[in-house]
Amino acid sequence: MMGPVLAACLLIILSTAWISQANGATCKKDGGVCTCNDQTKNVDCSGKMLTAIPSNIPVETTELRLGFNSLSKLSPTVFHHLSKLTYLTLSTNQLQTLPAGVFDHLVNLDRLQLDYNQLKSLPPKIFDKLTKLTLLYLYENKLQSLPHGVFDKLTSLKELRLYNNQLKSVPEGAFDFLVKINLLQLHNNPWDCSCRDILYLSNWIREKKGTVSNIEAAECDGGTKAVLEITEEEAAEDCVYPNTTTAIPTTIITTLASSNDDDIPELPVPQENFQKFLGYQEPDHLPTQPQCLMSISGYLGLMMLFVLISAAILYVIHFLKKA
Template structure:
């Protein structure tokens, strides 16, 4: 009577194996693209040509390397469930923005590297949940501004890298809550030294010369001809308004628009991408990469193998029953 029992066990084993295959894999040992170390809990997905973050990253992972890929955007839930991460490397990708809340579950993160991407701005409060972070690298991006209070919650931050961006100013009090800061880079930014809000940065650098790497190299404008430290109140006399600053629309313009005939209002062209968004079209957050396509093919082959084996098991049971 052991025949049917063995067949049933075989069916269970095959079903479990197929379900595991169908759920996808991240680690090479399971047919995925990343190298996973069970002892150190490290996952290395660097230099894989990825355009999306692999699914099913082990929840026990403490270090995740995604550097040297082709990531251009992240899903807001890209790192959800990975609350044991202490190290995240996104260096050398093509990220143009960070979605709000993308790091909110990484409450144990200590080291975040986003160097050499295409970031032009940061969403407000994007780092607020990273209260244990000690190292933040934003070097070599295209940041044009920083949100007010973006670093206020990072009281354990020791190293902050902002070199080689497009920063013209920092908000008043931008660094005031960084009580543990020991090293910061600010050079190779076109600091606007004609506006009086540069005086906060001037005074902060002056008071923290021991923390600023190349303090004298934080210089004004594209020509970098004069150090921010050397700017006087007379030189920084203007009240500047930057493009990202919200300003009131003059009442005369509002009145004019309200009194205009519909025929007088010019028809404005709508960019195709905006029109698609208006219709509700959105690009998927995760596009399949070549390795992921291979994983999908592997899944189909696994499915075919499953059906072959299950058919063999059924025929075996039938044959056994006939003999009985």
């Protein structure tokens, strides 16, 4: 009767192993795209050529790295189950827009990196729920303007990097609520010092000089003069920029209304059915095999478990019939 006993033990062991692997399918030790650490709750998906964010990132994750991929668009709810995140980087992707509300559930976020993307604008209130944020990177994008009040809720922010964009001015009061800011990088933007809109920034830099690092580096377009040196006489023109409180002339509204929808370029849509497992591994040891081979090895492992379990079941049935 030892045969059925051994077979039953084997069945229990294999079943336990299969259940453990199934439960850990969101972060397996092999066959996964991302590197995970279940102790530190970190998930590293950097440099994986992702066109969409994996849908099975564990809800306990506190640090999520998605840099150096090919993300061009985000779902508005992609981070809604990750309320424990304190660190999120989307650096070095191809993001052209951010959907409204995409960060609304990240109420514990401390650091957010959006640098080295293709962002031309920001939705109003995009950062309003991030009241614990201390670091925000927006440099190396194509930002042409900022929404009024976009930073008003970031009262804990200490570091804001906006350099290497296409900003000509900022809205009146843009930085007034950044009461803890100690580093603000504004250089390498084409600040238009001929328009009255620049006076708020000029006065703010002059007032905060010596208490906020790097702000003096902001220069007028062409590098002819520092923004903080601009006077009211020099900034005499009433200029109009998008996303400001200044009214848009009727001629511009008419032109926009009559534009052809066919002229609007379509944004590339990521693969909606992107489904790959994550992998629990030490964060310093990224997978070296091709992703496809890694995924195949994971599936083959599951198939082998099924085969062994089936064999054990048949073995038990065979001995029970003999008994």
